[in-house]
Amino acid sequence: MVNRNSLLIFILTVGVFGILNTEMGVIGILPDIAEHFNVSISKAGWLVSFFALAVALSGPTLPLLFSGINRKNVMLLVLCVFLVGNIVSIYTSNFNVLLIARGIQGLFHPIYCSLAFSVAAASVSREGAPKAVSRVFIGVSAGMVVGVPVVSFITSVTFLQTGMSFFAAVNALVLIATWLYVPSMPVNEKLHYGSQLKVLKKSITWFSVVAVILLNASVIGVYSYLAEYLKTVTNMSPNIISLTLFIYGGANIIGNIVAGRLLTQRAMKSVASFPFVLGAVYIILFFTGQFTVPMAIVTFIWGILAGVGANINQYLLSTAAPEAPDFANGLFLSSCNIGATFGAAMGGLFITEMGIQYVVMAGILSLVLSVAAIFLRNYKHVPAQQLSR
Incomplete structure (x- = not known):
């Protein structure tokens, strides 16, 4: 049971890393994006601010709407959305399409992250919940501060699309791991929206x-x-x-x-x-x-x-x-x-x-x-x- 919980928390941690890496990783390659799409650096910055705005708007609503659905299925859905968005970002030649793809990812971002914290806390005793959540937060920190230099380095020695492929690779691995190793997690006591x-x-x-x-x-x-x-x-x-x-x-x-x-x-x-x-x-x-x-x-x-x-x-x-x-x-x-x-x-x-x-x-x-x-x-x-x- 302990090993199963440790594996679950590890998958959640890497999953959160992939989500946050997708959000923040573009910071290190904004000049490359601006050059590739022939836009100003300030316009390229919309990729960060638009994503954050989408997170802020969906944070209080979408996790609530998905709270009654099997948690594994919800995580798989979000990871699929992120993977598709990553693939679109790699191959599109239109900046507006890239911006829309990022906005959609931003809307689904709070669903996975809120679930990751909730599932991690629920997998252990009430006393151990803060420690379990803190482990998932390692993925948050790594996604915010490690992903930026990694993606920047990959892009500097290869191409922009290769650097952006790192986002897709991480999310694809987590998607497979979630599908294979995360157990089904039906919501036994569904909370009504009004009660929440x-x-x-x-x-x-x-x-x-x-x-x-x-x-x-x-x-x-x-x-x-x-x-x-x-x-x-x-x-x-x-x-x-x-x-x-x-x-x-x-x-x-x-x-x-x-x-x-x-x-x-x-x-x-x-x-x-x-x-x-x-x-x-x-x-x-x-x-x-x-x-x-x-x-x-x-x-x-x-x-x-x-x-x-x-x-x-x-x-x-x-x-x-x-x-x-x-x-x-x-x-x-x-x-x-x-x-x-x-x-x-x-x-x-x-x-x-x-x-x-x-x-x-x-x-x-x-x-x-x-x-x-x-x-x-x-x-x-x-x-x-x-x-x-």
Whole structure:
């Protein structure tokens, strides 16, 4: 049973990697896409923003609509959609077709990811759920930070279509593994849509949504401009910047492992202290950002905290609405994407008004606001005996 659960979680982890890799992997090849389709780099950027918008729109709805269907069948459907979309992306010569294919993939993205979190949590005991979910989050982190350089490297030594084939290859392997090794998972107790939507009447749900938006904004609002910060403020060479970004990505994966233990043993304390710890790191970053070695060390610590923060975000919403896990995970994905959009915009505003070195203020401001949301969420709704955990 343990081996079966481990295999299931591994397949889910790789599956989430394939989904996130499809979403984020194009970032490293946007110049190649712009050249291939003869469009501007800003227009090529629509491939990222349009995908994220589709995720934000479908997050609260499609996971809810598919919540009563056999979970294996739903995962197979989503993986087929992604594989077909990948194949279309490889062979189309029309940018608008590529954009539409990406938009359709974005709509189905929350279905698989919300299921992955729910299935992983349900495969173990209630106490072990945070650790199981944290393992799936390794796929999220890897898809966001490992897929970009991998696809970029493949494209640089071969062709654009070869690089984009990496998306299809990963999704095809997961599709086969899901078909062969994931057991049928019928929904024995189908939750009515109305009963799941009732979680929106609870104030804890909305405090959790606001907290997730602000916490994700605090990370993405600074991370989005990290490469430019390292170039302008730290004066790093392109190769050292790439290495530093890789350090951040590796640390992010470590953070997922750490988060599993923290949320299993000291959940409430971890949630409450997170904004203060990340805020302290941002303050140190602000004062040491011009020095290469301290900046690399801070980036490593920051990457670990970012991995922990992603798990905290999922924990906040999954525990706020445990009676509707798929819907809660859909809300989590939408909230994260809204937070990413809000954070990137706020970071850009600070850069425009004050300069790149002040981008950390966007993160600190988001963290300050998140403290209020977390306080209202935890200390107004969580039973007193849980606060000591």
